[in-house]
Amino acid sequence: xxxxxxxxxxxxxxxxxxxxxxxxxxxxxxxxxxxxxxxxxxxxxxxxxxxxxxxxxxxxxxxxxxxxxxxxxxxxxxxxxxxxxxxxxxxxxxxxxxxxxxxxxxxxxxxxxxxxxxxxxxxxxxxxxxxxxxxxxxxxxxxxxxxxxxxxxxxxxxxxxxxxxxxxxxxxxxxxxxxxxxxxxxxxxxxxxxxxxxxxxxxxxxxxxxxxxxxxxxxxxxxxxxxxxxxxxxxxxxxxxxxxxxxxxxxxxxxxxxxxxxxxxxxxxxxxxxxxxxxxxxxxxxxxxxxxxxxxxxxxxxxxxxxxxxxxxxxxxxxx
Amino acid sequence: xxxxxxxxxxxxxxxxxxxxxxxxxxxxxxxxxxxxxxxxxxxxxxxxxxxxxxxxxxxxxxxxxxxxxxxxxxxxxxxxxxxxxxxxxxxxxxxxxxxxxxxxxxxxxxxxxxxxxxxxxxxxxxxxxxxxxxxxxxxxxxxxxxxxxxxxxxxxxxxxxxxxxxxxxxxxxxxxxxxxxxxxxxxxxxxxxx
Numbered sequence: 012x013x014x015x016x017x018x019x020x021x022x023x024x025x026x027x028x029x030x031x032x033x034x035x036x037x038x039x040x041x042x043x044x045x046x047x048x049x050x051x052x053x054x055x056x057x058x059x060x061x062x063x064x065x066x067x068x069x070x071x072x073x074x075x076x077x078x079x080x081x082x083x084x085x086x087x088x089x090x091x092x093x094x095x096x097x098x099x100x101x102x103x104x105x106x107x108x109x110x111x112x113x114x115x116x117x118x119x120x121x122x123x124x125x126x127x128x129x130x131x132x133x134x135x136x137x138x139x140x141x142x143x144x145x146x147x148x149x150x151x152x153x154x155x156x157x158x159x160x161x162x163x164x165x166x167x168x169x170x171x172x173x174x175x176x177x178x179x180x181x182x183x184x185x186x187x188x189x190x191x192x193x194x195x196x197x198x199x200x201x202x203x204x205x206x207x208x209x210x211x212x213x214x215x216x217x218x219x220x221x222x223x224x225x226x227x228x229x230x231x232x233x234x235x236x237x238x239x240x241x242x243x244x245x246x247x248x249x250x251x252x253x254x255x256x257x258x259x260x261x262x263x264x265x266x267x268x269x270x271x272x273x274x275x276x277x278x279x280x281x282x283x284x285x286x287x288x289x290x291x292x293x294x295x296x297x298x299x300x301x302x303x304x305x306x307x308x309x310x311x312x313x314x315x316x317x318x319x320x321x322x323x324x325x326x327x328x329x330x331x
Numbered sequence: 332x333x334x335x336x337x338x339x340x341x342x343x344x345x346x347x348x349x350x351x352x353x354x355x356x357x358x359x360x361x362x363x364x365x366x367x368x369x370x371x372x373x374x375x376x377x378x379x380x381x382x383x384x385x386x387x388x389x390x391x392x393x394x395x396x397x398x399x400x401x402x403x404x405x406x407x408x409x410x411x412x413x414x415x416x417x418x419x420x421x422x423x424x425x426x427x428x429x430x431x432x433x434x435x436x437x438x439x440x441x442x443x444x445x446x447x448x449x450x451x452x453x454x455x456x457x458x459x460x461x462x463x464x465x466x467x468x469x470x471x472x473x474x475x476x477x478x479x480x481x482x483x484x485x486x487x488x489x490x491x492x493x494x495x496x497x498x499x500x501x502x503x504x505x506x507x508x509x510x511x512x513x514x515x516x517x518x519x520x521x522x523x524x525x
Contacts, residue, residue, distance in 0.1 A: 020462045020465075021463075024465070024496075025497045027497070054457065060430065062519065063522050064521050065518040069457070069515065103352040110352055117514050121510040121514040122510065123510075167408040172409040174418070174420070207410075210408075214449050215449050216376060219406075
């Protein structure tokens with residue numbers, strides 16, 4: 012199926028591994044990603060802080076190009092910030108006629124036109140989880156990631172703000188958990204999986220960001236993760252490239268590899284490893300990947316509920 | 332513009348609501364419950380918690396509100412927005428406050444870490460290339476405001492990123508830059524700063 016593709020600036024260089032692995036895993040799943048010709052930056056979280064109408068116009072140019080070029084009403088963005096900006100602008104143009112009127116005039120100055128609602132913006136995770144589905148993903152798994160303990164990390168801008176139609180829970184998302192599960196990995200459930208990575212605070216107030224990064228790394232490590240899987244170039248950059256700074260600042264010894272969930276999908280699909288961008292991460296994923304076994308790990312025995320297990324607790328009457 | 336119900340001249344809260352898209356008028360109904368403040372990951376670094384800031388907005392304390400570093404420490408995580416029982420679009424209001432602070436000329440004195448300057452450096456590069464340029468924005472921002480950390484970045488993390496082939500030395504330009512420039516020029520004429 013044909014989809015418009017909006018890679019976003021980060022995918023060109025910093026998050027090249029995400030870009031190449033996205034292309035490598037969408038192909039066998041029958042997703043035909045057609046890159047929007049001559050797309051521009053979405054403005055990240057910066058433009059809207061300075062200039063409102065230009066910020067909306069900047070994003071609208073991409074929506075207009077997508078509507079013009081592709082013949083597909085679906086537009087896939089793998090970067091969280093790009094995804095939210097595209098979706099939000101489409102949503103607010105629809106809701107706010109005053110805003111739309113001004114953006115229309117601005118677009119017209121460039122000979123473009125956009126009708127709100129004509130493009131369906133999706134995050135890549137949404138395309139895979141909703142449109143393709145777990146069964147189809149499972150069918151492509153040739154080398155399950157048995158015994159690899161992966162902590163899925165969602166960040167902020169995919170699950171939230173949640174005031175537009177959302178494909179997952181804003182506070183307790185599970186879609187990536189389920190994908191990693193069908194890949195054969197052992198999925199780590201940890202409380203901070205949708206907390207903030209610090210975003211651009213690494214540039215503005217490094218200490219604020221380092222503390223947020225430390226909490227995430229600690230929480231994933233405490234819960235036994237071998238690695239963290241992300242879906243956003245900024246989250247990957249902050250958790251990976253600033254891990255050294257966190258260790259220096261707090262005297263910690265984190266060595267947590269941060270990879271894109273598409274890289275893990277590629278491994279499980281047995282895509283040639285050189286197409287997946289491994290090695291681009293600053294904290295090497297190699298030692299963690301060696302933990303993958305040929306056999307599924309034996310399920311751990313859950314503690315039997317009985318009189319001797321733990322503190323005396325009131326027992327609920329069984330239903331029915 | 333006057334309020335439909337009271338015919339009073341617009342106050343600070345009215346101005347903020349008018350400049351924010353979506354259901355921003357819910358700000359009138361803020362309960363002062365503090366869920367936003369409790370959910371905020373960068374709360375400890377803020378001059379005022381979001382809850383306090385909304386009480387100040389309601390009291391019309393324009394100067395103090397626009398001088399507060401609070402919006403500049405918002406990381407756009409949207410937790411407050413998801414949890415607000417009155418569905419106030421808090422993150423979007425923070426963006427509006429940033430724009431109003433810039434318009435009022437306060438931003439240069441607001442933040443010791445020059446948060447607004449970072450945003451401006453970023454958009455300047457976007458306006459001239461059509462794409463963002465990570466190395467450009469980081470180096471320009473740091474050389475200007477944190478020269479020591481610029482050296483640290485260039486020799487430490489920066490080097491690693493370059494070695495991994497994750498940094499470009501030159502910006503990428505889009506093909507139809509004149510089209511983007513005319514769109515943005517027109518948008519600026521229409522939108523003013525806020």
